[in-house]
Amino acid sequence: MIDSLPQPRTTDPASVPAFRWGVIGTGWIADRFVTTVTRNTSQRVVAVGSRSPERAREFAEGHGIEMACGSYEELVAQDVDVVYVATGHLDHASHARLALEAGRNVLVEKPMTPTVEATRELVELARDKDLFCMEAVWSLALPRFDVVRQVLAADLLGRIEAVTVDMGEYLVDHRRAMDPAQGGGAMNDLGIYPLMFADWVLPRVEVVAAAGPRHATGAVGQFMALLGDGEGRQASVFASMLTDTPSVAVIGGSEATLVLDGPFYRPGPVEVRFRDGRVLSWDEPRIHHEGLFHEAVEVARCIAAGLTESPLRPLEATIATVELMERARALMNDPA
Ligand SMILES: NC(=O)C1=CN([C@@H]2O[C@H](COP(=O)(O)OP(=O)(O)OC[C@H]3O[C@@H](n4cnc5c(N)ncnc54)[C@H](OP(=O)(O)O)[C@@H]3O)[C@@H](O)[C@H]2O)C=CC1
Numbered sequence: 001m002i003d004s005l006p007q008p009r010t011t012d013p014a015s016v017p018a019f020r021w022g023v024i025g026t027g028w029i030a031d032r033f034v035t036t037v038t039r040n041t042s043q044r045v046v047a048v049g050s051r052s053p054e055r056a057r058e059f060a061e062g063h064g065i066e067m068a069c070g071s072y073e074e075l076v077a078q079d080v081d082v083v084y085v086a087t088g089h090l091d092h093a094s095h096a097r098l099a100l101e102a103g104r105n106v107l108v109e110k111p112m113t114p115t116v117e118a119t120r121e122l123v124e125l126a127r128d129k130d131l132f133c134m135e136a137v138w139s140l141a142l143p144r145f146d147v148v149r150q151v152l153a154a155d156l157l158g159r160i161e162a163v164t165v166d167m168g169e170y171l172v173d174h175r176r177a178m179d180p181a182q183g184g185g186a187m188n189d190l191g192i193y194p195l196m197f198a199d200w201v202l203p204r205v206e207v208v209a210a211a212g213p214r215h216a217t218g219a220v221g222q223f224m225a226l227l228g229d230g231e232g233r234q235a236s237v238f239a240s241m242l243t244d245t246p247s248v249a250v251i252g253g254s255e256a257t258l259v260l261d262g263p264f265y266r267p268g269p270v271e272v273r274f275r276d277g278r279v280l281s282w283d284e285p286r287i288h289h290e291g292l293f294h295e296a297v298e299v300a301r302c303i304a305a306g307l308t309e310s311p312l313r314p315l316e317a318t319i320a321t322v323e324l325m326e327r328a329r330a331l332m333n334d335p336a
């Protein structure tokens with residue numbers, strides 16, 4: 001009988017080489033990513049690219065970045081080892097392609113692309129070029145997720161029977177995230193996380209049913225999906241841009257139940273509740289998006305090791321998640 005949860009095996013940022021990074025886009029996530037990477041690692045963000053030379057300059061000055069590029073083409077032509085694609089959902093494919101064609105490794109914001117076809121094309125290109133490519137599902141690089149990974153590998157929960165996971169954040173007033181013309185709606189911004197989680201825990205799971213009413217903007221404001229693996233295991237997924245929900249993830253097993261208190265996709269605690277009443281927990285500071293730096297360290301670790309994909313977010317897993325997204329969308333008549 002164990003008396004504590006496993007310690008996470010996350011990579012020490014100081015143990016990986018300092019690579020030269022370029023960033024495409026100067027928006028919300030680009031700002032957070034560069035801030036935390038600069039603060040917590042020795043990775044060097046040396047160039048930023050924007051559609052506007054002015055915005056590139058402002059971003060570069062604000063973050064102490066050497067090169068401000070007035071176009072994405074100019075950015076990928078710089079001497080960088082890896083490009084972080086931080087533009088909107090519908091632009092990931094073309095901007096990642098631009099970087100790969102220029103011979104750069106890529107870390108691409110989620111969803112890598114909103115469709116199975118475009119994701120497969122990008123994966124194929126990265127493989128043809130023998131370049132590193134990863135979808136920035138940063139949760140999977142967090143210490144918290146490594147604790148879960150080890151709990152699952154050690155079969156501490158018994159037979160997994162159910163996953164329930166929700167993710168609700170009030171984003172109704174967010175122009176990009178609710179604009180259907182920019183791929184806005186509950187799927188691309190939020191739903192990808194709970195679907196990824198269900199698929200990560202129960203890899204053969206399929207979407208059985210889904211419903212997602214449209215908000216006044218025309219985007220799907222929230223959706224529920226029911227998943228099953230054909231062997232009796234089920235997952236329920238809920239994502240909403242219309243209200244804040246606990247955003248808790250639960251893995252129910254025959255021997256114990258694991259709970260990731262919300263928001264499950266960010267840094268936070270892990271609790272395992274055994275059927276005999278014992279509870280084991282592991283905790284870390286709830287540092288919000290500050291935890292983004294872990295994915296940059298994972299990228300550096302992989303590139304240094306000569307890997308073209310990360311075992312934390314293999315490209316086939318990215319494809320599996322977008323397959324679930326596409327199936328759920330089809331059931332709710334929501335074009336990508
Ligand atoms: N990992 C995470 O926790 C998070 C991930 N994300 C993901 O990151 C991506 C970007 O989200 P976010 O940072 O919130 O978005 P923003 O709208 O804040 O930034 C997007 C950037 O894309 C660039 N861009 C290029 N073409 C266009 C266009 N036609 N219209 C508008 N912007 C354009 C702009 O940079 P410029 O003008 O300088 O060229 C802009 O700053 C999304 O795919 C989202 O899913 C978002 C939030 C959190």
Ligand SMILES: O=C1CO[C@H](CO)[C@@H](O)[C@@H]1O
Pocket residue numbers: 169171177188189190
């Ligand atoms: O990936 C994401 C996670 O956090 C953000 C806000 O809290 C979301 O909007 C976003 O798309």
